[in-house]
Amino acid sequence: MSVLKLENVNKHYGNKHALIDFDYEFHDGIYGLLGPNGAGKSTMMNIITQNIFSDKGSQILWNGESIYKLDSKYRSQIGFMPQQQELYASFTAARFVGYLATLKGIDGKKIKSEVERVLSLVELSDVSNKKLGGFSGGMKQRVLIAQALLGDPKLLILDEPTAGLDPKQRVITRNLISNLAEDKIVIISTHIVSDIETIADEILLIKSGELIDSGSVSALIEKVSSDEKNLETLYMQYYGEQ
Numbered sequence: 001m002s003v004l005k006l007e008n009v010n011k012h013y014g015n016k017h018a019l020i021d022f023d024y025e026f027h028d029g030i031y032g033l034l035g036p037n038g039a040g041k042s043t044m045m046n047i048i049t050q051n052i053f054s055d056k057g058s059q060i061l062w063n064g065e066s067i068y069k070l071d072s073k074y075r076s077q078i079g080f081m082p083q084q085q086e087l088y089a090s091f092t093a094a095r096f097v098g099y100l101a102t103l104k105g106i107d108g109k110k111i112k113s114e115v116e117r118v119l120s121l122v123e124l125s126d127v128s129n130k131k132l133g134g135f136s137g138g139m140k141q142r143v144l145i146a147q148a149l150l151g152d153p154k155l156l157i158l159d160e161p162t163a164g165l166d167p168k169q170r171v172i173t174r175n176l177i178s179n180l181a182e183d184k185i186v187i188i189s190t191h192i193v194s195d196i197e198t199i200a201d202e203i204l205l206i207k208s209g210e211l212i213d214s215g216s217v218s219a220l221i222e223k224v225s226s227d228e229k230n231l232e233t234l235y236m237q238y239y240g241e242q
């Protein structure tokens, strides 16, 4: 069981205050980070994965210890799928994931079996030796999810894993993520309600850098003031004027 705790996390890009006094505690389970373009979802994910620094005074604790003190001990437990990643078209799926496994510091002797394991989890074993250039959008997204699963991370961060997918591929990807989530903290960002409403244990609603609400889907939809109570109407209640 892991705990990731954010305390008073802030981020400025110059004068832009992109993340404001963010407090939250994550436990094993699936968390959906919901908010429109520019809300601060990627900023938060990039801070949690140590790709960017938060402002001074921000605290991020992994099982009670500062992630900056833990450093590589913390990073080795993270799997990250960044937003908008390019794939090498001439690489096969196995070679691409193997290359990232090397970068991640996975023991050379274990790379082949680990690559096979993660490609099997995303149901790409049969095309592992095919070049990425010929893959559909959904297959590419699954390759990117596979690389995030290398080393069986305890913290899995997926920044818009369903971006650009057709409805069928969205469902496949959503089911895949929900099956992978055991014994992990999984954080998924999206601005599409249906991507997370059936799989997330908790949803965080972010607006202009602030956490404006959070809770289970059932608890959140009780806050809808109109008769039609669902996450979509709650989304419109919070973000409709934007």
Ligand SMILES: Nc1ncnc2c1ncn2[C@@H]1O[C@H](COP(=O)(O)OP(=O)(O)OP(=O)(O)O)[C@@H](O)[C@H]1O
Pocket: 013, 016, 018, 035, 036, 037, 038, 039, 040, 041, 042, 043, 044, 083, 191
């Ligand atoms: N490197 C940067 N320099 C300056 N401003 C930035 C930078 N990165 C993000 N921002 C700004 O910070 C705010 C939050 O951006 P962020 O990318 O975190 O939002 P997001 O919720 O991930 O949006 P999207 O749904 O479009 O991916 C936006 O106003 C954005 O313009």
Ligand SMILES: [Mg+2]
Pocket: 041, 042, 043, 083, 159
């Ligand atoms: Mg983003």
